[in-house]
Amino acid sequence: MNTLIVRTAIKILTPLFLIFSVYLLFRGHNEPGGGFIGGLIAAMPLTFHAMIYGARETKKMFKINTMVLIALGLLISASSGLVSIFEGQPFMSSLWADFYLPIFGKPGTPIMFDIGVYILVVGIVLRITLNLSEE
């Protein structure tokens, strides 16, 4: 896999993949997209990197601890459900802040959940591919 064409292509495509994955993540609430598909797409350039340079190189270059990603993602998602309990509503009720952020829109618990899923999916896909390609 380690050819000039692939190496050059992945260098150009990596930022595109990442930007597109974040776009899908934020688009997900009312339109097709969301944390899961976003996470998968974000994991793609890293998977390509591992295919080209080998899993060890990828680990060295990106310094990612996949287990921390998985745990962090789960923690964010699970905590997003807790917010509503402290407001006296059932677990996972959707709550939104009453102010707007530029570009981002109205922050709320659903996007927090989706961000958690995004991180979790990146973590799991990377853990699987890196472990398998290390064999």
Add this chain to the structure above:
Amino acid sequence: MMGVLVILPLLIPLFAAIFCLLSWKNINGQRMIVLAGSFLLLVGSAFLLREVWLHGIQVMQIGNWPAPFGITLVADLLSAGLLLTTSLLGIFVFIFSIPNINLERKEYGFYPILMFLLFGISGALLAGDIFNLYVWFEVMLMSSFVLLSLGGTKNQLEGSVKYLVINFLASSIFLAGIGVIYGLTGSLNMAQISLLLPEIADKGLVTLAAIFFLVGFGIKAGLFPLFFWLPAAYHTPPSAITAIIGGLLTKVGVYVLVRFFTLIFFSEVPYLQPYLFVIAGLTMFVGVFGAIAQNDFRKILSFSIISQIGYMIMGLAIHTPLAIAAVVYFIIHNMLVKTNLFLISGVVYAAAGSFKLKKLGSIYAKFPFIAFLFIISAFSLTGVPPLSGFWAKFLLIKAAVASNYFIIVGVALVVSALSIIYITKIWNEVFWKKAPDGEGSEKIFYNQTSFLRLNRLLILPVVLLTIIIVAMGFYAEPFLDFSVQAAEQLFNRDNYIKVILRK
């Protein structure tokens, strides 16, 4: 803040598991987290049970979506009682696992997976929606599969592949049942289905769905024709894992059958009753004969699980409030006793270095205290009065006699007598006979006190469980009262539907 108690048994193990993952490399840290988590789970489910006991069924609508549309979590007496038993066993097995599970298995995530398993069981017990129930069963299946195969020895992999394949098959049959129900009623909420199902004109499809669920959960519970995966898988991993899986998972299958046949398919019971009786009788017989034929401590116990499941299905088939009360008592009794027996097999392994009856022996001469602990649980399992097994079987047989099902009474009594054979076999081979020369590592421990001192974390949960089992027998009234109340609540469908659908 109403209903927060219902979600606590899910949140506590989930967050404990997450924090374990965060401290992946720090085994001591994970141990403290799991200790705190399982203790909080115990406290939380105790409070939940108290709340249900005082104020009736507790409900939480996840995400504030009203009942037939959203996911509902329901805690009634049965599920809260089983939840408390589960969390009790969770903390005991955790204590046992500290010395019992080796470092390699802990480094590969034993602690977080244990928490995920408790998370899945809590979810399955609390689910008020059949699809949600399916998801919880998958959580349980995945974590139990990892636990069974953790360590990756050849035996374990062989056993866990059988376990995984047959349980996937069961899950897909269960899923087919969900599909039929959803097609018929357009709902997945158990209360709503219970309300709509009697109005369905096509009774044949309702029966079909009932059989899908019976087969699916029958496989998971280890019922007669489809039990073979259970003894193939359960004796391979370390004792702590066998104890939690063998003690709990099959009973969750029985719990779901009880829930479905009292709440949803109550009109199907008269039609299915003869089949249920045949299945119950055969399950009892096959289990007990299988146990008698085995020559491995834990294989005998695995087959004895099957035989005990037969009793629970017998109670389900009789289907009077008294019989269901007996089943509730039986499930709780069996969870405790079976887990304890598996833990004792682990203690024997620590003392003598084997599970094979051929290689064991002289435990009574060297460690009379272990033999004493074993004999209490063993007597309780066979139903010697006044221990807990006696009350469980007594209630079942009383219910069967009251409804004039004398054949199954005969079968139950014969199987109960036969179960003495395998208990005697274990007693003779493991505890009584002289140990074969030159086998095992039993020579390390020359006297009992040094063994008990060195392995106090193995002994402590066994002693505590034995005390609970004895209490459940000698002081049976509150437990029996609880079971009767739980059964009454199960038969009071209108109240269940009213609480959930707010009608």
